[in-house]
Amino acid sequence: MADDSPRMRIVMTAPVDSIIAAATPWPHVRPLQPEDIPWLAAASWEAYQGDRGFETWDAAVASTQSIFTGRWGDFMPVASPVGVTEDGYVAGVVATVQRMTIDDAPDSPYVLNCLTIPDHQRQGVASGLLAAAARAAKAVGEHALGLTVDEDNAGARALYEGLGFVEVSRGLAGS
Numbered sequence: 001m002a003d004d005s006p007r008m009r010i011v012m013t014a015p016v017d018s019i020i021a022a023a024t025p026w027p028h029v030r031p032l033q034p035e036d037i038p039w040l041a042a043a044s045w046e047a048y049q050g051d052r053g054f055e056t057w058d059a060a061v062a063s064t065q066s067i068f069t070g071r072w073g074d075f076m077p078v079a080s081p082v083g084v085t086e087d088g089y090v091a092g093v094v095a096t097v098q099r100m101t102i103d104d105a106p107d108s109p110y111v112l113n114c115l116t117i118p119d120h121q122r123q124g125v126a127s128g129l130l131a132a133a134a135r136a137a138k139a140v141g142e143h144a145l146g147l148t149v150d151e152d153n154a155g156a157r158a159l160y161e162g163l164g165f166v167e168v169s170r171g172l173a174g175s
Contacts, residue, residue, distance in 0.1 A: 008151035011169045013106045013144050018164025019134035026128030029081035032067075032095055036082065040064045040093060043115055072112055073097030079109055079136040079145075081129050085120070092116035092125040094133045096145070104169050106146035109137045114147065114156075126159055 032040075045060040054060040068075050079096040093115050100110035111133065116125045134145055149156045151170065 008170055008172060009148050010151055010157070010167050011104065011106065011146065011148050012160055012165035013108060013146045013168050014134075014160070014163055014165040015144050016134040016138040016142060019145065020131055020138070022163045023127035023131035024124065025132040025135060026081065026083040026091070026125055028084040028086065029129070029132050030084060031077040032080040032082050032093055033077070034068050036093070037061070037064050037068075039090060040095075040113075040115075043090075043093075043117060044113070046118070047115055067095045067097075067112055071101070073099050073101045073110060076109055076137075078140060079133040079142075081132040081136070083120075083125050083129050083132075090117060091120040091123070092129055094126075094129040096133055096137070100146065104171075106144065106168060108144040108146050109133075109142050111145055111147035127163060130163060 041061045041064040044064055045054055045057060048054050048060070054063065066072060074097055076096045076098045080094060082093045083091040085091050093113065094111055095113040096109050096111050098109055099105070099107065111130070114126055114130060130145070137145060146168075147160065147165070149160060
């Protein structure tokens with residue numbers, strides 16, 4: 001049965017220095033690029049389909065494409081690492097924009113997506129990619145990163161809190 005209850009979303013922010021100090025960067029990274037849309041859309045569909053995410057495949061593709069089109073802010077490739085394994089497989093991704101285009105977003109680079117491929121979860125991929133994004137943001141003079149997480153995603157919230165993220169606001173998804 002589908003869960004029709006409204007989702008609460010939490011906006012969080014952390015100093016880049018806290019993120020860098022709390023995690024080891026993933027060893028093999030490259031920048032996210034438009035050529036990554038097919039696999040990222042597929043990974044997003046798998047992770048977020050259904051009653052708590054994308055309703056259609058086309059919505060997953062459109063959302064992935066929107067990272068590069070400026071819908072959410074200017075894409076920040078330097079702070080958008082793709083984590084790759086030693087044998088060349090994608091382990092995860094962090095997609096970041098320079099400033100998020102919503103009214104209550106923190107005035108900092110904003111993580112649109114932090115996703116770990118299921119076979120690589122709980123191996124330090126997400127924290128490592130967030131650390132790589134924080135290092136890149138710091139290198140261009142930024143002092144913090146922001147992101148949004150579902151209130152009921154206890155695992156992600158624990159990860160983010162462990163990296164120094166704190167809640168700055170909350171509200172219903174889509175509001």
